[in-house]
Amino acid sequence: xxLLLEMFPALSDQIDPAFRVDDKDVVLRxxxxxxxxxxxLEQILQTHKIDTVVLSGMSLSAxxxxxxxxxxxxxYNVVVIADNVLELPGDDQAAExxxxxxxxxxxxxxxxxxxxEAVHMLGKS
Numbered sequence: 167x168x169l170l171l172e173m174f175p176a177l178s179d180q181i182d183p184a185f186r187v188d189d190k191d192v193v194l195r196x197x198x199x200x201x202x203x204x205x206x207l208e209q210i211l212q213t214h215k216i217d218t219v220v221l222s223g224m225s226l227s228a229x230x231x232x233x234x235x236x237x238x239x240x241x242y243n244v245v246v247i248a249d250n251v252l253e254l255p256g257d258d259q260a261a262e263x264x265x266x267x268x269x270x271x272x273x274x275x276x277x278x279x280x281x282x283e284a285v286h287m288l289g290k291s
Contacts, residue, residue: 201229
């Protein structure tokens with residue numbers, strides 16, 4: 167990671183220090199709604215023969231959904247961590263939108279799991 171930060175110093179202030187990034191981690195810059203736009207995400211997934219992608223994050227209706235649709239189109243198994251996605255602003259209407267969007271994701275074959283379930287799944291992999 168140190169070499170990466172030397173090459174791209176701006177990355178250091180974009181990753182919260184609470185996240186431990188080591189040499190095995192891959193850090194990609196996200197520049198569009200789809201997480202793989204403008205970076206090597208798809209090549210990395212193909213090179214490492216990864217068939218399942220786990221998603222969480224902010225802006226469920228935009229960023230997460232755009233990434234889900236693209237990855238589903240590319241025949242990846244997609245898992246969304248329901249209690250680790252956020253719809254902004256965080257009000258009652260956002261909670262309703264989140265509920266509807268998660269229901270739609272189930273209909274297109276996305277696996278919806280809790281954070282606890284995701285951690286358990288990762289422990290088995």
